[in-house]
Amino acid sequence: MLNDIGMSPSEFDEAMHLPYAAEDFLTLAMLSVGIDPDDFQTLEFARDRFMSRTCIACPHRRRCHDHMEAFDFESHYRDFCPNADNFSKLLGKKCDA
Ligand code: SF4
Incomplete structure (x- = not known):
């Protein structure tokens, strides 16, 4: 599983000490910005x-969590989210379809 997401066991161990380590922010973030996380x-x-990997090792997990809780992630993530460009590209792809 770690190979699939491009992480070494030690990187993963380190990431497990970050805030809200058990939360799947990637799925929540995708839903929040209007991306279907289950789309092929x-x-x-x-x-x-x-x-x-970017989400699991993200240094902004606490801020991410706080915006998720406030339901305003979609209007703030561009300021801090390391996956922001990837979300933009995915949203662009959706527009192309
Ligand atoms: S800020 Fe972005 S990269 Fe970081 S945990 Fe949240 S969604 Fe993932």
């Missing part, structure tokens, strides 16, 4: 860009 193209893109 989304899953392929996320895997190719190591989006799960």
Whole structure:
């Protein structure tokens, strides 16, 4: 599983000490910005860009969590989210379809 997301066991161990380590922010973030996390193209893109890895090791998990709780992630994530460009590309793909 770690190979799939491009993380070494030690990187993963380190990430487990970050805030809200057990939360799947990638799925929540996708839903929040209007991306279907179960769409085949989304899953392929996320895997190719190591989006799960970026989320798991993200230094902004606390801020991310707070915006999720406030339901305003979609209007703030561009200021801090390391996956913001990937979300934009996914949203662009959706518009192309
Ligand atoms: S800020 Fe972005 S990269 Fe970081 S945990 Fe939240 S969704 Fe993932």
